[in-house]
Amino acid sequence: MNNRLLLLLIFLSLKAFSQTDGFWDKERATYKEIKVSAGQRIVIKTEDLPIGTTEIVYRITLLDENQQLANSLASVLKAIPDPTGISQGSAGAVFILSKVSGDDKCTYAMFANNESAQNYKETGKTEKACLTQNEAVSKDAKRISVEKSTCFNSDSNAIWFGFESKNWILKQKIILEVVPWIDYKLNRGWNIENRKSILALAKTSDLAKKMINSDDFCLCILEKMQKQFRFQEYQKLLAIEKTKAFRDFGNTCLTEKPANKSILEGIRSDANQYFKKKKYKEAIDLLLNAIVDNGNGNHLDYNALGTYYLYSNQYQKAIQSLQAAEKLDNAELLIKLNLAHAYLLNGDFHEAKMLHKKFKSQNVTANQNWNTKTKFDFEDFKKNGIQSEDFEKILKLID
Numbered sequence: 001m002n003n004r005l006l007l008l009l010i011f012l013s014l015k016a017f018s019q020t021d022g023f024w025d026k027e028r029a030t031y032k033e034i035k036v037s038a039g040q041r042i043v044i045k046t047e048d049l050p051i052g053t054t055e056i057v058y059r060i061t062l063l064d065e066n067q068q069l070a071n072s073l074a075s076v077l078k079a080i081p082d083p084t085g086i087s088q089g090s091a092g093a094v095f096i097l098s099k100v101s102g103d104d105k106c107t108y109a110m111f112a113n114n115e116s117a118q119n120y121k122e123t124g125k126t127e128k129a130c131l132t133q134n135e136a137v138s139k140d141a142k143r144i145s146v147e148k149s150t151c152f153n154s155d156s157n158a159i160w161f162g163f164e165s166k167n168w169i170l171k172q173k174i175i176l177e178v179v180p181w182i183d184y185k186l187n188r189g190w191n192i193e194n195r196k197s198i199l200a201l202a203k204t205s206d207l208a209k210k211m212i213n214s215d216d217f218c219l220c221i222l223e224k225m226q227k228q229f230r231f232q233e234y235q236k237l238l239a240i241e242k243t244k245a246f247r248d249f250g251n252t253c254l255t256e257k258p259a260n261k262s263i264l265e266g267i268r269s270d271a272n273q274y275f276k277k278k279k280y281k282e283a284i285d286l287l288l289n290a291i292v293d294n295g296n297g298n299h300l301d302y303n304a305l306g307t308y309y310l311y312s313n314q315y316q317k318a319i320q321s322l323q324a325a326e327k328l329d330n331a332e333l334l335i336k337l338n339l340a341h342a343y344l345l346n347g348d349f350h351e352a353k354m355l356h357k358k359f360k361s362q363n364v365t366a367n368q369n370w371n372t373k374t375k376f377d378f379e380d381f382k383k384n385g386i387q388s389e390d391f392e393k394i395l396k397l398i399d
Contacts, residue, residue: 021082022183024057025050026074030178036106036165041124043117044161046178052187053180054147055083056159057096060140061175064102071099073141073177083181086143096141104172105136109162110144112152117160124164136166147183189231198222205246210286212270216263220253221246254294267291271304278384280312299328303335306342311384315346333364337373340394341381349390353397360398371398 030046049056059073076096080086086096109129111117116128126132130151133140146152152159165172202208202218211217225234225245237245253260254267267290274283284305291301302325309318322339329335336355344352356374363369378391 022181024074024077025180025182028180029074030176032176034174034176036163036172036174038171039165039168041121041162041164043121044176046159048157049180050182051189052182054183054186055143055145055181056178057086057143058141058178059096059098060108061098062102062104062106062138063100063173063175067100067102069098069100069175074179077179083143098139101139105138105166106172106174107136107164107166108133111160111162114160117162120162188226190226194231195222198225202246205250207250207290210282211267212273213266216266217253220260220263221249224249224252251294254290254296264291264296275308280308283308299325299332299335302328303338306338310342310345315342318342319346333359333362333370337364337370341377344390344394345388352394356394356398374398
């Protein structure tokens with residue numbers, strides 16, 4: 001008794017979990033009773049498949065006159081939480097096959113478009129069929145993955161069934177039932193092609209074009225777009241509304257929070273790569289527009305920005321950025337040293353001298369002292385064409 005209860009609880013838990021991914025759409029299922037003349041071939045089109053259909057389950061039953069189905073396919077599928085339960089041979093899948101059927105039999109084939117189906121009706125050829133059942137059956141049931149099929153695809157708006165009666169004397173009654181499985185996410189219209197179109201547009205934004213790798217940023221915009229709109233709703237937006245949506249979502253993706261940390265770190269890394277390649281304008285624009293102007297700049301960001309300004313000979317802007325960094329962390333000596341460089345290169349020897357005198361006996365990092373870093377920086381400035389008559393005065397001061 002305990003084992004049965006445990007199995008029931010596991011089944012119900014799996015059902016509740018899996019149904020968060022999608023549902024069997026009994027409201028838009030296909031149910032058709034067809035009478036077929038002796039030896040006749042016919043074609044039946046299913047109801048239009050809803051947006052987001054990834055799987056279908058179909059059942060074909062041939063009944064003698066006046067026979068009725070014991071249970072509809074849609075009602076049977078209520079006991080099966082997701083399409084995988086059918087292919088894995090769950091107990092519920094047994095009941096997909098009709099409990100009743102007649103003596104009549106038929107062959108059938110499935111097609112992805114009307115043209116191929118009509119060709120089958122006229123010639124009986126099944127070369128263009130997505131699935132064929134050449135052995136005559138009185139009942140059959142299968143699960144088809146529309147999403148993974150190389151013949152069907154998630155954009156197919158219907159499926160065409162072709163039947164050929166194998167009763168050469170009397171009419172047959174064929175019952176065709178098709179129930180689609182709807183994926184909640186895809187039901188919002190965001191199939192692969194639609195998602196790709198949004199990513200392509202996101203990559204054309206001014207900010208994305210400044211980045212070396214904009215994938216995380218563009219994916220963030222896509223996720224927010226999917227959450228906010230159904231694709232059909234997005235398509236109905238005016239061009240100016242679409243532009244605003246991209247801009248607003250982009251700004252949200254640049255806010256300082258755990259979910260966006262990788263994006264911001266990627267931007268900082270890209271800016272540093274530009275700096276190393278001596279693309280100072282690109283480094284400044286990216287760090288300024290994506291980090292500082294959005295209010296996410298920390299002391300290291302302002303210090304980096306000040307460094308970029310130094311190497312691009314914008315000394316007053318360098319001073320301004322480094323003073324902002326100093327306010328955020330007054331104990332960081334790398335900021336103090338860069339600020340001394342900025343004062344010196346801007347012609348304010350007195351301010352530079354005061355900083356060097358004050359901190360020359362300290363380390364700027366655990367492994368590097370103020371004097372060694374100053375000498376290294378001066379040599380690097382010279383290599384990059386930045387000269388000052390006061391470099392030697394400062395070196396004499398700190399020695």
